[in-house]
Amino acid sequence: MISKLRSLFNKTFDAIIPLFATLLALFLGVFMLKALGKDPLAAYAALFEGAFGSQRAIIQTIIKATPLLLVGIGVCIAFRGGVINIGGEGQIIVGALASAAFALYVPIQSRWIMIPLCLLTSMLAGAIWGGVPGILKAKLGVNEILTTVMMNSIAVYLSNFLLRGPMIDPHEIEMGTRAAQTALLPEYTFLTRLAPPTQLNTGTILALILAGVAFVMLFKTTIGYRIRAVGKSADASRYAGIKVPFYQALALILGGSMAGLAGGIEVLGVQHRVMENISANYGFNGIVTALFGSLHPLGTIPAAFLFGGLMVGGNKLQRTVQVHSAFIDTLLGIIVLFVVAAKIFSTRRSKKRAING
Amino acid sequence: MDNLFNPETIFGIIGMAVTLAMPYLYAAIGELFDQTAGCYNLGTEGIMMMGAFSAFYVVYETGNLGFGVLAAAIVGLLMGLIMAVISVTFKAEQGISGIGLTMFGVGLSSLLFKTLLNGTVLSVKGFKSIRIPILGDIPYIGDAFFNHNIMVYVAYLLIPIASIILYKTTLGLKIRAVGQNPQAADTLGVSVNKIRYLCVCGGAILAGIAGATFSIANINMFQEKMTNGTGYIAVALVYFSGWKPWRVLLGALLFSFVNALQLRMQVLGINIPSDIAMMMPYLLTIVTLIFVKSRDKPAALAVPYERSEN
Numbered sequence: 025m026i027s028k029l030r031s032l033f034n035k036t037f038d039a040i041i042p043l044f045a046t047l048l049a050l051f052l053g054v055f056m057l058k059a060l061g062k063d064p065l066a067a068y069a070a071l072f073e074g075a076f077g078s079q080r081a082i083i084q085t086i087i088k089a090t091p092l093l094l095v096g097i098g099v100c101i102a103f104r105g106g107v108i109n110i111g112g113e114g115q116i117i118v119g120a121l122a123s124a125a126f127a128l129y130v131p132i133q134s135r136w137i138m139i140p141l142c143l144l145t146s147m148l149a150g151a152i153w154g155g156v157p158g159i160l161k162a163k164l165g166v167n168e169i170l171t172t173v174m175m176n177s178i179a180v181y182l183s184n185f186l187l188r189g190p191m192i193d194p195h196e197i198e199m200g201t202r203a204a205q206t207a208l209l210p211e212y213t214f215l216t217r218l219a220p221p222t223q224l225n226t227g228t229i230l231a232l233i234l235a236g237v238a239f240v241m242l243f244k245t246t247i248g249y250r251i252r253a254v255g256k257s258a259d260a261s262r263y264a265g266i267k268v269p270f271y272q273a274l275a276l277i278l279g280g281s282m283a284g285l286a287g288g289i290e291v292l293g294v295q296h297r298v299m300e301n302i303s304a305n306y307g308f309n310g311i312v313t314a315l316f317g318s319l320h321p322l323g324t325i326p327a328a329f330l331f332g333g334l335m336v337g338g339n340k341l342q343r344t345v346q347v348h349s350a351f352i353d354t355l356l357g358i359i360v361l362f363v364v365a366a367k368i369f370s371t372r373r374s375k376k377r378a379i380n381g
Numbered sequence: 382m383d384n385l386f387n388p389e390t391i392f393g394i395i396g397m398a399v400t401l402a403m404p405y406l407y408a409a410i411g412e413l414f415d416q417t418a419g420c421y422n423l424g425t426e427g428i429m430m431m432g433a434f435s436a437f438y439v440v441y442e443t444g445n446l447g448f449g450v451l452a453a454a455i456v457g458l459l460m461g462l463i464m465a466v467i468s469v470t471f472k473a474e475q476g477i478s479g480i481g482l483t484m485f486g487v488g489l490s491s492l493l494f495k496t497l498l499n500g501t502v503l504s505v506k507g508f509k510s511i512r513i514p515i516l517g518d519i520p521y522i523g524d525a526f527f528n529h530n531i532m533v534y535v536a537y538l539l540i541p542i543a544s545i546i547l548y549k550t551t552l553g554l555k556i557r558a559v560g561q562n563p564q565a566a567d568t569l570g571v572s573v574n575k576i577r578y579l580c581v582c583g584g585a586i587l588a589g590i591a592g593a594t595f596s597i598a599n600i601n602m603f604q605e606k607m608t609n610g611t612g613y614i615a616v617a618l619v620y621f622s623g624w625k626p627w628r629v630l631l632g633a634l635l636f637s638f639v640n641a642l643q644l645r646m647q648v649l650g651i652n653i654p655s656d657i658a659m660m661m662p663y664l665l666t667i668v669t670l671i672f673v674k675s676r677d678k679p680a681a682l683a684v685p686y687e688r689s690e691n
Binding site for chain 2: 060170173178189368
């Protein structure tokens with residue numbers, strides 16, 4: 025009983041640390057706002073109201089939280105396997121492009137066939153974009169952080185090329201405006217809207233289910249056990265006969281497929297077409313989300329809600345107190361720094377526990 | 382296609398490559414010191430953006446280029462201190478802390494740009510080219526190699542300087558020892574943390590200056606996210622170099638040459654879509670990483686050092 029309580033206490037302590045780090049970052053933000061000559065209280069009030077202040081605000085937050093959650097799940101899986109996936113941006117972009125291409129160019133006019141196939145295509149594209157760094161890491165030991173970053177840039181240019189060339193909306197050419205975007209997708213590929221006129225859609229439900237699936241996969245199956253074992257100690261896993269390269273590659277492939285799906289849902293559920301900057305920093309902010317959720321798929325759910333709120337609230341902040349939304353990007357960077365730095369406290373505690381029994 | 386192969390075009394591309402290698406050199410030599418001491422600073426991109434903005438802003442306000450470089454160096458140092466505290470003292474996972482530092486630097490530079498300059502793209506008078514006497518008068522070669530601004534020349538001087546510091550001085554020996562075997566270095570009385578602080582901060586100063594080269598020594602204006610991944614490529618160059626200063630030079634020139642070629646091909650109207658051409662440096666990075674032998678990698682790279690207490 026007491027040991028159970030103690031373990032619960034320790035878990036709570038570990039979960040509270042990122043929250044504390046975030047509060048500290050927000051506190052630092054007070055000084056930044058002061059330096060910018062703004063009223064910090066008014067700024068944070070606007071931020072909070074924009075994020076959670078009304079039903080409409082909360083729905084907007086959930087819409088933004090959905091891709092964050094999916095990218096975050098992907099980062100969790102990769103991180104648990106001891107590999108770091110910085111490639112969320114690129115994986116979202118190729119996922120979005122692939123699902124849009126499928127929806128636009130495959131002439132099957134059935135919701136029940138098209139939607140699952142479009143989403144699977146986006147996952148496949150993301151899996152390939154994560155898989156290249158994954159396989160290079162597994163087979164040749166190539167640093168996956170650098171390759172995933174490079175894959176981001178490649179995806180951006182690929183997207184620019186496709187949106188200005190082969191995939192551009194034919195209307196844009198007719199009108200002579202040539203905006204870099206695809207045509208509107210056919211209506212039978214739209215995900216069902218849950219609360220019209222808002223853009224909230226069934227993609228959110230799918231993301232929540234996948235958080236549960238990822239949790240079960242990581243913590244209740246052999247595959248998940250092996251991924252985590254490889255992440256904890258590659259040497260020990262090798263000694264135990266686990267194929268380390270296979271599980272490292274798998275972790276990045278699965279991670280990439282989640283981010284790819286985030287792109288697919290953003291297209292089929294929210295935008296209904298692909299335009300420039302479709303990834304909207306979800307790829308990087310998803311890393312913050314996963315870290316905040318203690319790299320646990322279920323912990324990532326509230327984290328995604330919180331950071332979705334920060335993204336939505338940032339817009340309100342910009343409108344009301346005239347602080348540019350780059351303030352939020354800066355704040356997110358500080359949160360990452362604080363959360364990783366604060367990890368030392370939980371590591372120290374767990375070391376003490378190991379020594380004292 | 383024939384106009385690509387006359388000497389004017391070829392030396393034009395080479396001259397451009399010599400300039401474009403400058404930010405890679407500053408940032409990668411900085412990162413080389415970090416990594417040789419066992420620290421892996423992925424925040425380079427963010428530090429560069431802060432360096433680019435502070436140098437630009439100071440030059441815009443004062444008109445003094447020296448102050449601009451100094452500002453970039455100081456801001457780089459401060460960013461380096463943040464990185465050092467987090468990765469050396471707090472022993473945080475270095476890949477993620479670097480990404481955090483980059484998010485912070487890119488965000489803050491945008492915020493300052495929007496606040497201090499209202500987000501208007503302005504230009505300043507940057508460093509002027511200095512033609513080196515005699516050598517600069519050689520046809521073609523003179524223009525390509527000996528007619529650049531002082532920041533370019535200094536960038537190339539960093540290579541022999543880094544080589545001497547790392548391989549001919551006691552400090553260099555200590556740096557390499559701390560990266561290869563911190564326990565042993567510690568036993569011999571070398572302060573692992575002090576050396577790592579020194580390298581991370583020194584590397585960050587160079588990264589700050591690398592950013593400044595964009596805004597006051599080449600393009601001479603400031604735009605959001607203008608470094609466009611150069612910081613990450615610089616980190617990759619250090620892997621490519623096998624942690625040897627002379628091979629950093631080789632890598633930097635290879636990348637800048639591909640970049641210059643890509644830019645020039647667009648100007649000459651050669652029929653490759655510009656977006657595809659712009660992918661080349663990033664594809665090249667992945668390909669070069671594949672062919673790097675990682676056998677000379679500092680053994681303690683990205684491993685925080687902890688004294689065993691028992």
